[in-house]
Amino acid sequence: MSKAGKLRLGLIGAGNIGNVHLQEFGELKDDCEFVAITDTYLPLAEQRAQQYGIAVVSPSPEELIRREDVDAVIVAVPNSAHAPLTILALEHGKHVLVEKPMGLDSEAAKEIVRAQKRTGKTVMVAHQMRWEPLALQVKSQVERGELGNIYTAKTGWYRRKGIPGWGTWFTQHSQSGGGPLIDIGVHMLDLAFFLMGEPKPVSVYGSTYAEFGPRKKGIGNWGKPDWNGIYDVEDLATAIIKMDNGTSLTLEVSWAVHMDTDSSPFLHLMGSDGGAMLRGSAGKFLTERFDETVDIELQPPAEDEGARVRLSRHFLECVREGKTPWTSAETGLRSNLIIDAIYESSRTGSEVKLDWSL
Incomplete structure (x- = not known):
């Protein structure tokens, strides 16, 4: 220092x-x-x-x-x-x-x-995304037991017309590792596991599709295309992930899709005593009182330093104090294991067991 x-x-x-x-x-x-x-x-x-x-x-x-x-x-x-x-x-x-x-x-x-x-x-x-204020509010309620047993969740991010940098490293498997699954899907995986209480995934069944990119369709406005380049990744992926405690997670992500969507990332937690929903900058808790359904809108703070600042501060604290980061190397490995398994499951048509051995 x-x-x-x-x-x-x-x-x-x-x-x-x-x-x-x-x-x-x-x-x-x-x-x-x-x-x-x-x-x-x-x-x-x-x-x-x-x-x-x-x-x-x-x-x-x-x-x-x-x-x-x-x-x-x-x-x-x-x-x-x-x-x-x-x-x-x-x-x-x-x-x-x-x-x-x-x-x-x-x-x-x-x-x-x-x-x-x-x-x-x-x-x-x-x-x-773990550091967004509404996500932290949900995490607090989950830890208090307000949702009860979270038995399943669904998360995803649909971009209707958002393929980035066609032909550049973004769309070359050897350089990027994949398409929307590894680009934006990895964010949703991390957020979902964080809010579900970090269960251990054991198997995956998934499918990937490339219906837009190979035809140079679905191009977004991020990155400069290289029309002489390569597109050999997916533009949509879907999967169901099963955990060792019996819970499950459904994931759906796209760079391009013909669907009515506002392009906001979303997450739904389904618990025995309540649920939670996040979509973009909005969120709510869903529960029941006196046999009537009750929705409670989440309110972002009036002033907020920002998720990235909180992330940066956490990194500094972990270095100084020797603490394990929330997003440790093990959580990064978990995401990579799941992503690889989705690609393998899509290729073989079979469920894939995760290999955690180092």
Whole structure:
């Protein structure tokens, strides 16, 4: 740490999500500071460094990781580089905040878990949806037992016309690991398990479809397309996940679909004593009183520092205090195991058992 007691951060990846990290950690200037930044396109890293007052632009991720004045590294790069850079950082004694998905696949995720256990350093996956104010309200009620036994849940995120960066790394399986399932579905998986009480998934039955992308249909407005590139991922996925305690979770996600949808992520918890619903920035509890159904609208706080700031503060606290993050390496592995199993189930048409062995 610096002489002022601040955690010294290095950022790998100066693109859009990297810029978000610069902004949100910038709200916590009393506790941390960025000392180095890098990107495969160094002019962008130089631009961010000038904008945010970062002293060092490292010529490569490896050089940044080796720096003795960096305590923790934020990995905000394409999916295929998450595991190699996270593991390298751990082996050089750095703590790591890595963007989702933690690994390109479950084997990459297992390598991260093994490295984390070997080094004892902090690994946290940047799943901000757990930190949304309404999600935290639901979590509080779940922990109080207000919903009773949560026996099943349904979650998803339908984008009607939202394929990002057609032909770029986003739509190439070797670089991204998949389509909407690993892009936005991973967020909903993490949120659902958080609110369900972190049950252990044991088997998956799923299907994936590519009806839009291969025809260059369903294109969104995020990212610059490369029409000479590749699209070999799905544009819709659906699955049912079964847990060791008998509970279940249904997942449905799309980048493109002909359906009447407001494109908001959603989650429904179904409990023996009550239920909860989240959709976008709205939510409610559903229960029964005196044999009559009762809906209680959730109210967001009048002022809120933001989910990403809470996420960033939690990472700093975990590093300083040696606490296990809410979104630990094990939760990242869980998501990767499920995602791999959905792809395998779609390929074989059969239920897939999850292999948790390291």
